[in-house]
Amino acid sequence: MRKKAQLITAMMLFSTTVAVSQMKVREELPEKYKWNLSDLYATDDTWKEEKQKVQQNMQKAASYKGKLTQSATVLLEALTFNSALIKEMSRLSSYASMKSDQDTRVTKYAGMKQELQQLFSEYGALTSFMEPELLTLDEDKLNTFFAKEKELVTYKFYLTDLIRKRAHRGSEEVEKVMAYSALMAGNAANIFSTFFNAEFPHPEIELNGERVKLNSANFALYRASEDRGVRSKVFATYFRKLNEFQRTFGAQLYGNINAALFTTKARNYESTLKRALDGGNIPTDVFHNLITNVNGNLETFHRYLNLRKRMMGLDTLHYYDLYAPLVEKVDLEYSVEEAIENILKSLQPLGTHYVDVSKRAFHERWIDMYPNEGKRSGAYSNGSAYDVHPYILMNYNGKYNDMTTLTHELGHTMHSYLTNKQQHFANADYSIFVAEVASTLNEELLNDYMLQQIKDDKTRLAILGNYLEGAKGTLFRQTQFAEFESMIHEQVAKGEALTGEDFDNMYLDLTKRYYGHDKNVCIVDDYVKSEWSYIPHFYYNFYVYQYATSFTASTALSEKVLRGTDQDRKKYLNFLASGSTKYPVELLVDAGVDMNTSEPFDLTIAKINKVMAEMETILKRMGK
Structure with missing residues (x-):
């Protein structure tokens, strides 16, 4: 589990944004920039009381054992009970998780997270009889039940999908063991998160006469420095510190x-990839075709890298140059207020309701905006509190990329909000495969809006360049990550043990191939081998490829939203409100894009090349 063209001077932004980003004490941050978790539970004590109620209530699950297939009425009652209980447990989990993410050093909230993991595991064991019993239903009897109890239609997709996966479910005893195994399944990810966010000794570095701790937020900030010496030093220092813990990171990932x-x-799948994709009934060809298509279009990626080298005036492009501004002395920094204004205006093609709910997210404290000491790194949207509203975690540093990250997470939030409002809880979740479509489409709309406002050649170059940065980071980089995942999972499936050193070697070789190291397109310094060790998504098991597929889907859909008919926009908004009422590939077909074809990928490569052609034209006009 994860949304005006007025520019201000760099000095003004430095005095506001950097000052906030370096605040070390959460209590010093203005309340309006912190999420309000009391919308979930008024106090920690309230949370504890609700948890105790759930623990008592869940014991009733055993009363349905052996009765699920006796009548449609009992089946509906059991599924309603189960759905309501999981809804409350998800809300409890959201609170504990987000409280912990505010400051990962606070052991109280880490303990509350663990309590919920145990609770889910305990409930899974209590209800381990349910799916084996349900799997004894044949199609005719199930259809009879649907005819007798009209309200069972709420659970129709779940039941038919369960029967589809009959071969991957076991007996009651097997299901009980699988439920208990959940206590261990997430250990590697938990250890990684705790170690990296709370205990990893982030290195200190001297920059411009000041000592700076290279935590995740500052690494993201200073790797984008216009000073090449700073970038080089920051990358080398950060990755070499990671490498000091190569064995630990390696053991964690291998355990995962x-x-x-x-x-x-245990589930009788032929591969971890097949199991990961089968949840959404996604053909493995979608995954393999993505990797094949990207590898077949690395020349387009290298064209971008050569364009970056040209624009930066470099003889040799290094990996540490990839986050630096493409255009010198162009102010692409925005306060939070400016970012909000830009985002809301960019979202107008999606209609008044979409914009109004987005305003609520900004003004009703759904967002935890700025970094603080101990806060979880990165950004996400959490929409699992069905009866409340989604939340967003940010680490805003005032860069253009931070603004795009904010609208990205807002896309997730709107997806969750709309589907939660439209669907019953049982159908309100949505597949990871479609999860990134709303977020990346929001980014497309923001980029399009900014380009409409800005006519200055230098600034347009920077905005167009930002689109290319998105393509680099979302299509090419995430596909590289997906290929790395595929490689390491295949190796372990063959019975091979992998160490941190093995991960280093595999990652470095792959990165050099993607970035054209041997062709002198972009030099990948050896210390880059450690980059895999701080990527949390490798603990999600075949999650990242969906960033890339979503990027291609959103490229196709954004054209329909921006330049299509009202019906095209309505189909997209209906898609956002559809939850899990269909399989994700089918939902995208309804929205107007077919992921079984190469068309979305081809359109994306065409757009990338079109953007580069416009940039090259501007450079020629500028005499460069």
């Missing part, structure tokens, strides 16, 4: 892969 392999074998 083995946990995935255990579940894969």
